[in-house]
Amino acid sequence: MVLAKFLSSFILLPAVEEVGKSAAVEMELISNQSGFNQSCLSDNLLHNSAVDRISLASIFRNLKYFLYLGNPYEENYQFEHEIPNYDIELFPFIVGFLLLEWFTLWYQGRPIPKLADASTSASLMMNMQICRILCRGAEHTLYHYIYKNFHMVDLPWHNPVMWYFAALAVDFCYYWGHRSTHVINALWATHKIHHSSEVYLLINAFRVPAFTDVILCIFYAPLALCVPPVVFLVHHQFNLMYQFWLHTALVGKLGPIEWIFNTPSHHRVHHGRNKYCLDKNFGSWLIIWDRMFGTFQEELSDEEVLYGCVDQVKSHNPLYLEVFHFGSIYEKWQSVDGWKNKIFSVIKGPGWSPGSPWTGHMDQVPEALPRTDVDEKDHSSLWHTYHIAHLLIAVLIYAIIGDLRNTMPYTTIACHLSFSVFTVINIGMFYDRSKLVPAQEFIRCGFFLLYSQGGIPLLTNAISAFGLTEILSGQLELYVYVALRSYFFLSALLWLPSLSDWLAPRLGISHIKKID
Numbered sequence: 369m370v371l372a373k374f375l376s377s378f379i380l381l382p383a384v385e386e387v388g389k390s391a392a393v394e395m396e397l398i399s400n401q402s403g404f405n406q407s408c409l410s411d412n413l414l415h416n417s418a419v420d421r422i423s424l425a426s427i428f429r430n431l432k433y434f435l436y437l438g439n440p441y442e443e444n445y446q447f448e449h450e451i452p453n454y455d456i457e458l459f460p461f462i463v464g465f466l467l468l469e470w471f472t473l474w475y476q477g478r479p480i481p482k483l484a485d486a487s488t489s490a491s492l493m494m495n496m497q498i499c500r501i502l503c504r505g506a507e508h509t510l511y512h513y514i515y516k517n518f519h520m521v522d523l524p525w526h527n528p529v530m531w532y533f534a535a536l537a538v539d540f541c542y543y544w545g546h547r548s549t550h551v552i553n554a555l556w557a558t559h560k561i562h563h564s565s566e567v568y569l570l571i572n573a574f575r576v577p578a579f580t581d582v583i584l585c586i587f588y589a590p591l592a593l594c595v596p597p598v599v600f601l602v603h604h605q606f607n608l609m610y611q612f613w614l615h616t617a618l619v620g621k622l623g624p625i626e627w628i629f630n631t632p633s634h635h636r637v638h639h640g641r642n643k644y645c646l647d648k649n650f651g652s653w654l655i656i657w658d659r660m661f662g663t664f665q666e667e668l669s670d671e672e673v674l675y676g677c678v679d680q681v682k683s684h685n686p687l688y689l690e691v692f693h694f695g696s697i698y699e700k701w702q703s704v705d706g707w708k709n710k711i712f713s714v715i716k717g718p719g720w721s722p723g724s725p726w727t728g729h730m731d732q733v734p735e736a737l738p739r740t741d742v743d744e745k746d747h748s749s750l751w752h753t754y755h756i757a758h759l760l761i762a763v764l765i766y767a768i769i770g771d772l773r774n775t776m777p778y779t780t781i782a783c784h785l786s787f788s789v790f791t792v793i794n795i796g797m798f799y800d801r802s803k804l805v806p807a808q809e810f811i812r813c814g815f816f817l818l819y820s821q822g823g824i825p826l827l828t829n830a831i832s833a834f835g836l837t838e839i840l841s842g843q844l845e846l847y848v849y850v851a852l853r854s855y856f857f858l859s860a861l862l863w864l865p866s867l868s869d870w871l872a873p874r875l876g877i878s879h880i881k882k883i884d
Contacts, residue, residue, distance in 0.1 A: 430458055443531070444526045446526070453605075454606070463763075463767075472618055481567065485565055487684070488565075488689070490759065490766075494762075494789045498785045512592075523596065539651060539652050545586070545587030547647075551647065554715065557691075562577065568673075571615075572615050619631070628655065630649070630654060634655055640673040640674060643735070646733065647717075648663055649665060674736040696718075751798070755798065762789075769826075771830075776829075794812065806866035806869075817857060820849070827845060831845050
């Protein structure tokens with residue numbers, strides 16, 4: 369009761385008129401000189417940048433990016449600050465395609481994504497974005513340094529020939545970088561996350577290691593000898609965006625297109641754990657490199673592709689997925705004799721053993737078996753609804769940050785995204801049946817109530833940026849604000865029984881009944 373009364377005071381504590389104050393005043397109230405600063409762009413500029421993207425011409429232009437159909441005369445930039453963040457611009461389309469895929473699966477009577485899998489993929493995506501933000505472009509520092517000091521020829525950045533050459537060259541380097549992450553155990557420890565799902569859906573494209581850009585920058589470095597950074601940065605983004613639509617089982621084989629281009633069929637093989645699928649089809653938008661270097665494999669019509677890893681991990685905790693394979697490397701290091709073999713256990717393939725080929729003996733790989741689906745059978749629809757709502761809030765925070773990132777300091781962006789990541793981590797840990805979830809969720813919801821006492825600056829900026837200030841007679845922010853605080857208050861109350869069960873034995877208090 370004491371905790372309930374304490375929390376209830378937070379819903380009514382802020383005066384209603386405080387919610388309508390400017391973002392700058394609210395941030396000062398909340399941050400108290402902690403680095404949460406107001407937006408530096410005008411409301412009109414933010415509104416225009418958001419509205420411009422919904423024109424018909426921009427919609428068709430953005431859809432072309434998914435297929436690498438950029439125009440070399442339009443997608444050329446002289447300065448780096450002019451280059452768009454294509455992943456942010458395409459985010460609404462990505463969400464639309466995800467929903468369309470799920471609706472199609474439901475309509476066809478096929479299994480739709482499980483919440484545990486979806487939240488894990490969303491969390492890993494946000495982990496990577498936080499890494500990019502905190503690194504502040506450090507993954508491209510090596511490229512800039514090489515080009516500035518060692519580039520061998522000055523090629524025109526605006527020439528269409530350069531544009532097409534860069535498209536091929538970036539994919540060629542990606543092929544070797546991607547292949548290396550599969551055949552070098554230390555690199556596989558980071559890339560294995562991308563293959564950790566046992567279902568094949570568009571949302572799995574987001575299962576990207578946090579430091580993937582830092583690793584791949586080494587393989588892009590040779591391009592800096594001739595390709596200007598402004599050209600490379602455009603194609604680096606296009607190369608990654610193309611891979612999004614490859615992660616679906618709804619698109620079948622595409623005929624002669626598959627002779628040259630990577631397709632969902634080819635990429636399904638790449639994600640398979642069947643023996644014939646292992647270490648195949650590494651290209652991004654082109655499949656010609658795999659055909660040239662002996663790593664191409666056609667999808668077989670008489671054998672179902674089973675997804676995941678050979679040594680599949682059963683967890684939805686994104687932080688655990690980021691690091692768990694390093695434990696396997698340590699165990700192999702300890703199990704082999706001699707420094708030579710110990711070094712080989714790190715730099716050779718994950719299936720390597722003393723006396724075997726680089727990637728191990730294929731006859732020692734176990735046969736792939738269908739998954740046993742038990743992830744969410746024991747949870748009620750109430751819990752699913754609870755986690756779906758919080759997942760949507762986390763994704764909305766991510767989307768708003770993506771739109772307003774240029775108007776916010778890095779500390780503000782990192783803190784908001786960290787809250788979103790903490791949200792989806794807890795969802796994954798819930799489906800892992802972790803006993804820490806009640807305490808973590810109670811703390812998370814309580815933190816939000818404390819944080820939002822004087823208003824929610826991100827909400828204020830978002831409503832202004834998207835031109836929603838006049839909706840509901842200018843009261844939209846107030847309604848959303850009250851709804852959010854009420855929902856988080858009820859969420860905190862929901863965890864009180866479970867939290868009491870968790871704390872009782874630790875405090876030496878006898879408890880009558882354990883509530884699941």
